[in-house]
Amino acid sequence: MLDRNGIAQRIAQELQEGWYVNLGIGIPTLIANYIPDGLNVEFQSENGILGMGPFPFEDEEDADLINAGKQTITALAGASIFDSATSFAMIRGQHINLTVLGAMEVSDTGDIANWKIPGKMVKGMGGAMDLVASADNIIVAMSHTNRKGASKLLKQCSLPLTGVKCVKKIVTNMAVLDVTPEGFKLIERAPGVTVEDIKAATEGRLIVDGDIPEMRIA
Amino acid sequence: MLDRNGIAQRIAQELQEGWYVNLGIGIPTLIANYIPDGLNVEFQSENGILGMGPFPFEDEEDADLINAGKQTITALAGASIFDSATSFAMIRGQHINLTVLGAMEVSDTGDIANWKIPGKMVKGMGGAMDLVASADNIIVAMSHTNRKGASKLLKQCSLPLTGVKCVKKIVTNMAVLDVTPEGFKLIERAPGVTVEDIKAATEGRLIVDGDIPEMRIA
Amino acid sequence: MNKIVADSMEALAGITNDMTLMVGGFGLCGIPENAIAALVKLGVTGLTCISNNAGVDDFGLGLLLQNKQIKKMISSYVGENAEFERQMLGGELEVDLIPQGSLAERCRAGGAGIPAFYTPAGYGTEVAEGKEVKDFNGKPHILESALTADYALIKAWKGDRHGNLIYKGTARNFNPVMAMAGKITIAEVEELVEPGELDPNFIHTPGIFVQRIFEGSHYEKRIEQRTVRQQQSLS
């Protein structure tokens, strides 16, 4: 089983040269720590920056320079700053090559729910609905099951949706899966996790086709 | 009868403190020469500048600083430069207080035609359709009749329209007229022009209500 | 043009109960601190506030919430504010949650004279309820309408008396689009400068979008998530 950093590390392997990437709050944010050496990618944060750098050193924090998680950040050489409408023009206009975000539930048709638990959690969708509706390439980073052990990979989402038929790939603590017209297609197992484990933890349609390799994480 | 400068001078009297004004090509451009002393107005040109100043002195022309008529211009202190989408956001969003433009024909319901003579002149509408459709306050500056002596203030425009029911006021070489639901309402006569002259030169419905004063042009 | 007013209280002249206000900022970054403080002092109630977030319990729009001045919030994310959640779940506060990109674009549209536009964001979710749906390039989109406000309260870095503004860093965020969408836009700046000091080529918000401007004071610029990395060892 992977921990949060392991999930981030595995997703980092999906990055390609020259990509613009939007990382959501939580596990996705950790991906920036695992960029392969020499690979040029730029991070966008939807509050209005492209070319986001690492967190600042202590005493160098600037209240006027934060990411969408409200964390203090830095700007790299070649960065640019813009307003919220321009930021979502980039997102909606499909100029972002990859979006990674967390989820509470994903359905085997690619629906995603991650913004609301009726009567309980009402934080809002932030930019998530724009991101999932617009991106050609969305990876969901999450744990395979919730705290009670119930699957988060479902036939149908039970929570209010963030977007429909949009998730293309899922990386969990147990597996890498593609979302296909036939359901979740198992691509890789996490170290020490069996196909049976994954079957047991997946409520939605699961396709297991031939031998499923174990992930390689450097 | 007024000449082109006289028409411009009369329209300049309509300007009010703090207004943003878009002046079309031709007679409207001349209005900038007649701003009353001490009155603060700012000129917008739809190719992307606010705070347009006078023409440059010789040898100070900048190819990267022109107005919508492609003339070299200057920028005043407090000017700003922006792209075409932002420029028309100002126009469409009704942030411009007054638009003045020329016309080939105006109808007594406020329709305007100024962009096309079928089979003959095909220059295009430029920004005129956006301007007339958006502005709350449009003054048309033109000669009362065409070169053949035919009225340009009509019951109905014969040329392809630029906009419908949008003109509020017309200043010609002969008169100042408001466009009202009942037709052209005569407000002022040009020096030396009689009400009868204006009646004869106006094809559309003309309302003459009481004594019509002569314009005062300083 | 001289749009300078003396202070935040003078800037707020004309704001009355039950009005709709836009308030710039993302989280606590780039919020009009002085105008919000003045609104608390003014005590107007029944406000509809359009703002990406709702501040935290004791800062930003949270101050207006504590003071029960807000009737309705139109936001995209309100997760940092316990009082907000309490009022909302208790039915005291109306809330319209809308996707962040749609919020930004609806403000811009309001300022740009575009009454409505199509976006894919929110299709198939509760955000789409009651909205027109239309396919473009085989993909469903929903029709979103423009937002405007009686007053927009925004914050910039520097400005001049024509109302020209520049912002600093990600404190820009929603401020430029809300400046466009306010019937009356009130800009507070950290520094008022003379016309001409701001290069016309690098102005973020042209003065035409701003009706009143004043120099704010005592900016707290609170950081919500102070996050740092370790200094590298010098070896």
Added chain:
Amino acid sequence: MNKIVADSMEALAGITNDMTLMVGGFGLCGIPENAIAALVKLGVTGLTCISNNAGVDDFGLGLLLQNKQIKKMISSYVGENAEFERQMLGGELEVDLIPQGSLAERCRAGGAGIPAFYTPAGYGTEVAEGKEVKDFNGKPHILESALTADYALIKAWKGDRHGNLIYKGTARNFNPVMAMAGKITIAEVEELVEPGELDPNFIHTPGIFVQRIFEGSHYEKRIEQRTVRQQQSLS
């Protein structure tokens, strides 16, 4: 990121007959002079060009018209070009004239993932023919669709290898919105600078909208209407 290509010919790689190109500029101000010259050399034909104007007879897009490379123009104003008028009235050239503001907004929409929007411009005119009409606030608006292009050819003042651009004066005009709307956007700049030389806070076009960039040469920057005023006497 390194998006720098050696020259205009390399920048145009992939442009073939019958493609749709956006070309920045207003009149002759801010046009991509080097890319246009390279297009003439490349000799591709059947082009659909989206550009506010069509140049003059012997400069700008006029060069492509003379060379019969353009099948269709989508513009707002083409009054400065006799060859254009001849080809158009003679039926050799298809022309779609659209309001300037709608042209700018349709490009922005194309880049911003907004497939259509409502505008009052053109209602009641031939521009509205065949378009959906809808009333908002008692005023009729027409539905306009987004524009995109296979390639956008734009011109900026300075740029870096990430594709970040700044423009100078009113040479900005349509360039930023066309940069957004090109599937492949080719930017030519007067000066390539190192990343970091352009202040992130004052970049007009973020690099994400640009796929290729090169430093142009021999800019003629022709002035269409040289207009000057008299020097004041010194008395």
